[in-house]
Each structure stands twice: as C-alpha cells, then as structure tokens.
Amino acid sequence: MDFHLHLAVIRVEVELLVKGRSELGEVAPEIKASERRTAVAIADLEWRDMDPDDYGTNEAQDSDFPAVERSRLQEMLSLLGLETYQAQKLSLQDSLQISSDSMRNWAPQAPKDLPWNFLRKLQALNAEARNTTMVLDAPPDARPAEKESQMEEEIIYWDAADDISADIYSFSELPTPDTPVNPLDLLCALLLSSDSFLQQEIVQKMSLCQFALPLVLPDSENHHHTFLLWALRGVMRTWWAQPPRGVGSLREDSAVLSRAPAFAFVRMEVSSNSKSQLLNAVLSPGHRPRDCFWHRDLNVGTNPREIADGLVEASWFLPSGREDLDIFPEPVAFLNLRGDIGSHWLQFKLLTEVSSAVFILTDNISKKEYKLLYSMKGSATRYYFILSPYRGKRNTNLRFLNRLIPVLKMDHSHVLVKVSSTDSAGFVRRVRSIVAHVARSPCRRLSLEEMAHAARKLGLRVDEDCEECQQAKDRMERITRKIKDLDAYRRDELRLQGDPWRKVAQVEKELCQAQWAGDPLDKGRAELRHRLLELRAQQNGHEPAGGVQEFITGISGPSLGEKQYFLRWMEWGLARVAQPRPRQPPETTLTLRPKHCGVVDFSELLRPEPLGVEHFLREMGQFYEAESCLVEAGKLPAGQRRFAHFPGLALELLLKGLPLELIDGSTLSTPLRWVTGLLKELHVRLERRSRLVVLSALGVPGTGKSTLLNTMFGLRFATGRGCGPRGAFMQLVTVAESFSQDLGCDHILVIDSGGLIGGALASAGERFELEASLATLLMGLSNVTVVSLAETRDIPPAILHAFLRLEKTGHMPNYQFVYQNVHDACAPGPRPRERRLLLDPPGDVSRAVAQMEKQGGGIRTLADLAFCDPEKQHVWHIPGLWHGVPPMAAVSLGYSEAIFELKRCLLENIRNGLSNQNKNIQQLIELVRRL
Numbered sequence: 001m002d003f004h005l006h007l008a009v010i011r012v013e014v015e016l017l018v019k020g021r022s023e024l025g026e027v028a029p030e031i032k033a034s035e036r037r038t039a040v041a042i043a044d045l046e047w048r049d050m051d052p053d054d055y056g057t058n059e060a061q062d063s064d065f066p067a068v069e070r071s072r073l074q075e076m077l078s079l080l081g082l083e084t085y086q087a088q089k090l091s092l093q094d095s096l097q098i099s100s101d102s103m104r105n106w107a108p109q110a111p112k113d114l115p116w117n118f119l120r121k122l123q124a125l126n127a128e129a130r131n132t133t134m135v136l137d138a139p140p141d142a143r144p145a146e147k148e149s150q151m152e153e154e155i156i157y158w159d160a161a162d163d164i165s166a167d168i169y170s171f172s173e174l175p176t177p178d179t180p181v182n183p184l185d186l187l188c189a190l191l192l193s194s195d196s197f198l199q200q201e202i203v204q205k206m207s208l209c210q211f212a213l214p215l216v217l218p219d220s221e222n223h224h225h226t227f228l229l230w231a232l233r234g235v236m237r238t239w240w241a242q243p244p245r246g247v248g249s250l251r252e253d254s255a256v257l258s259r260a261p262a263f264a265f266v267r268m269e270v271s272s273n274s275k276s277q278l279l280n281a282v283l284s285p286g287h288r289p290r291d292c293f294w295h296r297d298l299n300v301g302t303n304p305r306e307i308a309d310g311l312v313e314a315s316w317f318l319p320s321g322r323e324d325l326d327i328f329p330e331p332v333a334f335l336n337l338r339g340d341i342g343s344h345w346l347q348f349k350l351l352t353e354v355s356s357a358v359f360i361l362t363d364n365i366s367k368k369e370y371k372l373l374y375s376m377k378g379s380a381t382r383y384y385f386i387l388s389p390y391r392g393k394r395n396t397n398l399r400f401l402n403r404l405i406p407v408l409k410m411d412h413s414h415v416l417v418k419v420s421s422t423d424s425a426g427f428v429r430r431v432r433s434i435v436a437h438v439a440r441s442p443c444r445r446l447s448l449e450e451m452a453h454a455a456r457k458l459g460l461r462v463d464e465d466c467e468e469c470q471q472a473k474d475r476m477e478r479i480t481r482k483i484k485d486l487d488a489y490r491r492d493e494l495r496l497q498g499d500p501w502r503k504v505a506q507v508e509k510e511l512c513q514a515q516w517a518g519d520p521l522d523k524g525r526a527e528l529r530h531r532l533l534e535l536r537a538q539q540n541g542h543e544p545a546g547g548v549q550e551f552i553t554g555i556s557g558p559s560l561g562e563k564q565y566f567l568r569w570m571e572w573g574l575a576r577v578a579q580p581r582p583r584q585p586p587e588t589t590l591t592l593r594p595k596h597c598g599v600v601d602f603s604e605l606l607r608p609e610p611l612g613v614e615h616f617l618r619e620m621g622q623f624y625e626a627e628s629c630l631v632e633a634g635k636l637p638a639g640q641r642r643f644a645h646f647p648g649l650a651l652e653l654l655l656k657g658l659p660l661e662l663i664d665g666s667t668l669s670t671p672l673r674w675v676t677g678l679l680k681e682l683h684v685r686l687e688r689r690s691r692l693v694v695l696s697a698l699g700v701p702g703t704g705k706s707t708l709l710n711t712m713f714g715l716r717f718a719t720g721r722g723c724g725p726r727g728a729f730m731q732l733v734t735v736a737e738s739f740s741q742d743l744g745c746d747h748i749l750v751i752d753s754g755g756l757i758g759g760a761l762a763s764a765g766e767r768f769e770l771e772a773s774l775a776t777l778l779m780g781l782s783n784v785t786v787v788s789l790a791e792t793r794d795i796p797p798a799i800l801h802a803f804l805r806l807e808k809t810g811h812m813p814n815y816q817f818v819y820q821n822v823h824d825a826c827a828p829g830p831r832p833r834e835r836r837l838l839l840d841p842p843g844d845v846s847r848a849v850a851q852m853e854k855q856g857g858g859i860r861t862l863a864d865l866a867f868c869d870p871e872k873q874h875v876w877h878i879p880g881l882w883h884g885v886p887p888m889a890a891v892s893l894g895y896s897e898a899i900f901e902l903k904r905c906l907l908e909n910i911r912n913g914l915s916n917q918n919k920n921i922q923q924l925i926e927l928v929r930r931l
Contacts, residue, residue, distance in 0.1 A: 073192075073221040073307050076185060081112030082193040089195035092657060095119045096714040098748065099736040103907050105900065114181055115190050122205040123714040124900050125891040127883075129209065130183045130294055183294055184308035184338060191217055191231075196463060197564055199231040201714070207235045207255075210315075210890035212293045212336065215448075216347055216460065218310030225310060225346065227455040230464040232256055232314075232448055233572065238887045239331055240321030248321060254572070259445040260316065262333040263435055264351035267340050268362035268369055272388040273418050275361055279334055281428045282435070283317055283888075285325045290888075293336055309339030312347055314448075318887040325885055328436055342372055350458055354451040356443040357382040357434070364393060365400040373404055382438060383408045385415045472565035475554045479547045480573040486611055493545040494615055496622035497666070500539055504625075505669035507532045533633055539626035540636070544619070551616040555649050564656055570613050578610045609726060614661050617653075620646045621661075621674035628673040647677035651685060654678070654732055659717055662751060663777075665726025668770040670777070676925050682732075683921035689737075689746035690921045693910050696751040696778045699788030700796050704820045706752050707881065708788065711896070712903045717752045728753045728778060743911050749924075753778055757798050771798035776805050780931045781924070784814045784906055814909050816902065820878045876902055 077083040082090075101120065108117045121129035191199055191214060203213055213235065217226045235255040242248035265275045276295035284290045292315045313336045319326040335355060341348040352358055358381055362369070365385075376383075387397065401415060418427050446454075452462045464470075483489045490498060511528040544552065554566040609615075624646045630636035654660045660678065663670050683690055697705040706717040715731045733748040740746045756774055775798045779785050787799060795803075806812075878899065883892035919927070 073189075073219075076181075076189050076307050077193065079111045080115055080181070080186065080189050082115060082189055085193035090190075090193050090198055091195050092198045092201050092714075093655075093734065095198055095201075096123070096657075097734050097736045098713075098743070098907070099739045100742070103904050103911075111181060114186055115193075118186060118190065119202075122202060122209070123711075124896050125205060125208050125711050126896040126900075127209045127890050127893055130211065130291075180303045182303040182305045182308065184311060185306050187214065188217060188308045188311060191228075192219060196230055196466075196469070196561075197568075199228070199463075200234050200568075203228070203231045204234050208891050210290060210292055210888065212313035212315040214311060215314040215335065215451075216310070216312035216350070216455070218308070218344075218347075220307055220310070225460050227452050227460050227462045229256060229448060229452045229462050230469060233464070234568070237316060237318060237331065239318035240326075242319070242321070242329060250321075255316070256448045258331065259447045259450075260331040260333045261356040261439045261443050261445050262335055262354055262451075263438070264335040264337065264355040264358045266337045266348055266351065266358060266360055268360050268365075268372075269340055269342065270363050271361040271386075272363055273361050273386060275336055278361075278386075278428070278431065279315070279336055281424070282431055283315065283327075283334065285327050290890075305338065310344045310347055311338040312336065312351070313338070320885050320887060322885065325888070327432060328439060330439065332435060332439055342369070345372070346458060346460065350451075350455055350460065352376060352379055352381045353454045353458075354444070354446050355381055356445070357384060357438045359384045359386055359431070361386045361388075363388050365397045365404075366393075367400070370400040370403065374407055377407045379408070380444070382443075383410055383414060384434060387415065387417050388419055389417065468559055468562040469565045472554070472562050473569050475550060475566055476569035476573045479550050479570070480577050482547060483574075483577045483611070486578065489547075490611070490615075493547045494619050495542050495545060496539050496619055496626070497615065500535065501622060501664070502667050504532065504535045504539070505664075505667040507535065509669070529633075533630065533635060536626040536629040537635065539622060540630055542623075544623065548616060548619050552620065552649070555653065560652075560656070563652065567613060567653065567658060570616075574611050574613065609666060613658070614727075614729075617650055618661060618664065618671075620650065621671045624677060625671050625673045628677070647674070647681045651678055651681040654682070654730075655685070657716055657731065659715070659729035659731050659752070661727050662730045663728035663753075663756065663774055665728075665754070665756065668756065668767070668774060670928075672929065675928060679921050679925045679928070683925075686746065686921070689740070691740075691745045692747055692749050692919050692921060692924060693745045693784065694749045694751065694782045694919065694924070695784040695786070695906065696753065696782040697786040697788060698753045698757055698775055698778060698796075698799055699818075700757060700790060701754070703788040703790050703818075704878070704881065705786065705788035705818075706754060708786070708818065708820070708878070708899060708902075709750055709752055711891075711899045712906075713748075713750060715750060715752075718754060726754055726756065728756060728774070743907065744913070745910065748910075751778055751782070757796050768798065772801035772805075775799050775802035777931045779803075779806055779813060780809075780811055781927055782813045783919075784816070784909065786816045786818055786902075786906075788818050788820060790820075814906075815874060816906065817875045818878055818902070819876065820880075878902070 074083065077086070095116075101116065106113075106117070108114050118129055191202065194202065206213055213232060214228055215232070217228055219225060233254060233256045236252060237255050237258060238250065238252045240248055241251045265279055267275060274295055276293035279293050280290055280295065283292055293313060315334050315336075317328050317332045317334070319329060319331070335351055337344060337347055337351060341360075360373075360383065362385065373383075385401070389397065405411065405414075416427070416430065452464070456462055456465075507528055511525065511532065514525045514528060551570070554570070555563050557563055557566075620643070623643045627636065627641055627643050631638050631641065650660060662675060697709055699705045706719045709715050710717055710719065713731075713733050715733070717729060717731070728751055730749055730751045733750060735743055735746055735748065753774070757771055779799075779802050787795065789795065876898065879892055879894035881891060881895050882889035883894075884890065
C-alpha cells in the first residue's frame, strides 16, 4: 500500500475509535476545522502509538516522514537550479530576458537547463514544451530498475500480506543528473519558485497550448497546498452558446468567473487504467486524442513523479458551434488528481465538494478503501467507479461495492468495468454519455471563485488571499463601482481627453506646419501659440478627478507588488464594466480571418474605444503636458509644478511589462512632452545600460502583428480584432548583461501600431495624411520594422508613403515583410510565390501612391523601395495560428517554429549591424522631436 494511503487510513481509524463506531460503521462526513490536522501531524501522533510489530520496524521516528518529503523537494529544486529562488522568487522579467539562448533552438544538456528551456518554449507557444523538457537519455543500465517499471500512476502490485515491506521499498530514489525529470515535477518546481505574475504568465501560455492547467499546487516541503485562483484569473474562455430556443451567440468570460459543471477523475490505490489518457479521449472529438493531460505514453511518460503527487489539474471542453466537433452542448470542466485519494484526502474532499460527479478508477476495493469512501456518506456528489478486475480481487470488490452503493446513493449503472478486451471507443462514448446526462440534469455548477471558497473552508491556501492582492482589489473596486455609464464617466472623470485633447492636438499640428512653412515672426504662428497656451491653461485649471486620483494612489504605493496587482485588477475590472462587444458567428470570429487591404471598415476603426488602463495614464499624460507647456512658456513657475513626478510613476509600469502609449489612437497624435519625459526618466533609471534598438510592427488590423510580437518576446500587447486599444504602444525588453556586448545593445524597445493603419486610398484626406505621418514616425524611429501583410501584394498605402518619404532621407531600417496566412496551419515555411510577389510590378494602390508622392523615373517594385531582397529572407510566410478549430484548438507548431525563426533572424541582423546604428536614449529623444 502507498505510504500516504497508509497514513490516511490511520487517520480514519483514529476517527472511528474516537467516535466509538464499529469497524464498518458510519464515519463522520467532515472533520471540524478546529479538529483538522495536516497529514504530518497525524503521522507524528500515530507513529508514537503504533505497535512496531504491526508494521515491520521499530526504528522509525516521528520526524522521518517530513524529513523525506523535505529532502525530495529540496533535492528536486537543487537538481533544477531553482533553490536560489525560494526566498526571492523568479519574476516575469527574469524569464523574458534576451540571451544567447534566444537565438538557438537548443536542447537541455543538464537538469538546470530544464526550467529555462520549458519557459522559452512556453513563451513561444510551442506545444512541444512538455515533451521536450528532458535531460539527454542516460544509458539504460544507469537507471534504477524500479523506476523503469513505474508508470504514470506509479502502479505497483503486491500481496496484501507484504504490503508494508513492499511500500517501504517502493520509494523511488531521489532524482540525479543522470535521470530524466518528470514534466509534472518540473512544472510544480517552477511554479513554487515563481512569483504570482510569472505563475500567471505560465498558466496563460499553457492555456493557449491547450495544456491542462494547475488548479491545486502541492507543496510537500511545508505541507501547504495552494489553490491557484490568481494564477488562473487571466485565462479567458470563448465558446459558442446555443440556447434551447433562439439564435446562438459567441460568449467570452474569464475561466475564474464562468460557471460550468465539473467532473473529477481520481485514482484509489492502484488502477490499470490511465485517468489522463481516458480524459484526453473524452475531450477529443476525433480519433486522435488531444494531449491536454500529460500521460504515461508521452516521451517521458515512464519517469516517476517525485513532488507532483497531490497536484489537481483542470481542463475545459468548450463548444465551437459545429455539430461535428461539439461533444457537449455547453462548457464542461474536467479535474484530475495526481496520486491516489488516500494519500491526498484533502484534495479529494475538495473535489467531492465542487464537482457534479466523481469518477474513481481502481483495481481493488478493500476494507481500508471502503472506510475512506464510507466517510463520504451524505455527499451530494454523484460517484462512478471504473474498475479493472485484472489485478483486483473480484469477490472482495463486489462485497464492498454492494455495501457502498446505498451509502453513496449509487446503482449498478454507476459501476463501469474496463479490461484489455473492452472496446475503447465504446467505453469513451459511455463515459461521455454519463457526463452529458449529469450536465443536462440539475447539478452543481460552480466557478473557480466559488471553488476557492470551498478550498478555504477545508484549510487550503488561496494564492489571491495575500494582503497586497486584496488591498489592490479593494482599490480597483472603489474605482470601478462608480462606472455606471462609460460615456458619462469619460466626460466627468477623464476631463482632459476627448474634445479638449483633440483641440490641443489640432493646434499643435497647425503650429508644426507653420514652423516649417513660415518665417519666425509670422503673425499666424503667434496666434496659434496664444491659442495653445489658452487651451493648456484650461486643462491645467482642472484637478484630477476622484477615480484618476485613486488610480494615481494605486500606482504610487510603496510596495511594487501591490502596484502590479493593482494594474492587473484594473485591467480585469474595467473589462467587466465595459459595454459588451458585438458578437459574430464563430466561423468569422474564431478563425481570425485577416482583412485584405482594400476592404477595411473604417467605421470600426473610428468607434469609441473600450475603457482601459491606458485612458487613466493618458489623463496623467495630459496633466503633465499642460503643466510642462505653461512652464516652458513662463506662464507657471517651475516651483509650482504638481505633476512632474508622473513620468516616473509611468516608467515603473513600463519596466514591469505594461505597454505604454506612444501615439494616442483617438486623436492620432503624439503627446511629445509626456513621451520625452518618459524617455528621460528611462535614461536616468538605466544609467550605463541605455543602448537601445527600436523594433516596430506595422500593418492592417487583423493581420496578427500583436500576437506575433507577444509570441516572439513574451509581451502583453492587446490582441483580438475590435477588443484592444488603438494607437501605438511600446514595451521594453531587457538584454542579459552577459549577452549585451555581443548583441550590441542593452534593451530592445518594441512598438506595436494597433489599429493605426487603414488599408485603402478611399480614406485619402486628413486621416490618411495622419496615418502616413504616423507610419513615417514609427519607421523613422526604428532600427527594425516588421510589416505584417494579408494575402495580397499591395502594401497598405500609408506604409508605402512612409517608405517613399524615408527613402528621400536615406534612412534604411532593416525591413521584414510577414505574410500571415491564417487558414494554412501546416505550411512548412516561406513560400517562393509570396517572396516573389514583392518583385512583381506594383498594383493600383502602389501606382496611386507613387503618383501622390510625385515619384518620377517610372514605376518601381516594392522590393526596390524597401531595399529588400526576397531571396535573403526579408519576406516570411507565417502559418496559421491555430491547429484545429477554436476554441479547443492549440497554437500550431508551425506557427511557433516560424516565429522563432523570425526572431532568430531579427536578433542576428541586430548583432551583425544590418539595422541602422543603435541609439542611446538621448538620441532617441532627439529623433522623436525631429520626426
């Protein structure tokens, strides 16, 4: 018998004795919180009272078991090189640094490579992350024989008379550098070594790869298990909701907030059937199961678990609106407990309280297992048994099953038998039919937030309950509870935006044009300056509204952790109060079809933006701009400044990974003083490490450039057509000091132009001129520019204008053209046809732009204008993002690999000096002013 199970049985026996019940009598269904003890405390108590002859040894001390558990975790952390991250946790910024490893597709050579290899692959949304995180194979004779025989569920068979001695000697050896590491151990060790924000990033990336997500994280060192509510809060779920009557609609909600029936799969003692393989088959509509849950038949499936037992994982089935793919008509959650229930009774008790039904896989039901399950008498959960009598004892199983049926309110239809001769497909259909039947009937439907309440009552820790997180949540709620009407809130709270900011932007544009065209004493310029000062004085006459002041307080707190928590809470809180976005049929929304250059709907680009964190920062920027303008004009003494510290506050957010606005998407203008103030603060903060490379991405909305940047560098630019803010946003990527000399820079400033560039000359006029100017600005600032194209040879006209204008200046950044053919997920690499398109004669749009720019000397190809040689990998074909049909599709391996190759090429070009000369921040400030 498993050692943990032995302790759990002792606990049940002690409870029986305390309550004076007979051996097969009733067991209290729940232990009071005041009487609840950890497994270690119970073990300590009962090791003292045991008769040594009953268990084959009298040498064990009451501290032996905790010592073994501690050594296992510490040995694992030491093996993986993570022991240094126990006090100071690994941060998201640590994991995203660019190093020499970022430029090569390397295989881990030692156990200490495994966490970093896993994080790199996960950042790139590579679905091979779990399968490839292993050490080089050791010689077969170097592995202990017992490890080779242990499968995913650690199946070890023994006779009842020898169960204790077998249990003692079944402990696997602690891992060594010569033995592979189980991927679940690696995941648990990495999560235990990461801060809350890196945990959240890991879980979000796992979700996109369609991996099962960690829900309860075991900690065998401290015997404190953690319910990962915060880590899962950023996971969004999209599905097709089909009501009984009426038209279906696409729904989107947080995985933490949406309710769904949950079905738990657990193992009792030993089972010849694999839970994880069964779950994968149930979740998969086709013949080839998805590997959502890691299982024994994957590459490193036979490696024993050392610290991951007690882990609870979660996965969801989400309908897509296609009858041939929708196994269930509504979202359904599946929960999987690693290890047996006797060893992890607390986790099992949680699953029984949050699930609609529990499936118990086992080969044997003996007296001790009967006692464990008898303690669940009165539970409202439905129980199903999946038996394999191959190794079990048939008559004993039947005897105890007959006793359990009335106790757990079952009937014989709740007992399923699966042996080697059972038709696997038919068995999976039967399990699905049970799940569908329970889901259709009145049953328990809980969100993860509600599950966390049950976890707290049982004594599990919830990661979201830390003081910093709760204080940040309270502050967010003080802001969002006042938002009843978005338009009214913008008008009353964000007073410096809207019309006041548009008027200022228009005057500044006219003043800039007059400076280029007129003489210094021009009367018109003086009037414009006077008008500008009037508008700025009006802005400066306001005080930040209550919500803005609360926001400023939230990002000014002394605790960096609380600031980060506050920003994440604000993002989610504002998303919840925002007006619902229009929903479209799944075949248009879920496949992420690109918009071609000639058919962009500009009414969509001009619609009101959803309220976001960037609007509060924009308001701060306008207060800073107004005050700075008056100080420069001598209208306000410098000593009376109130907002001079605002750029420093915003910079803290940039350094922690928040995208900051460079160009305002509502007015298509740049707050110059605010941006230069940010860059000056950045120069002071970075000190000697201020060498920059600027990389920008431009393209028509819907071509996937934001997702491309996020996948390439692990960034947080808003994605999804119609849901993100418009404008240009910048994020900072740090280069590791050990690699900065080789790469030639200390940081990469990445700029994403979300929703700025239209695709048709029909918009020629003021907006088109603004688009062309902004494209010129972004490309002029850049060392490297990625141009994201749809499946057409015509480049967006605003970008083509920028090419022609920059060509006159001699500025030649390194250009990379990216075709993202979202329907073709299996394409192996760049296609010659797409590469040759840029060499073909230009289309109507290109000819029209050349005429507008008065380009003589005949019509040239785009390749000529961009100094681009398609034969030298300046043109890339990126396969489709999804492998399969969303929302159950994972990111395709072809997409991940193509993005990695593009990243490698970009970094190689930077290292080889093929881009423009790298800038320091002071040079960048001057360039912003000039452009």
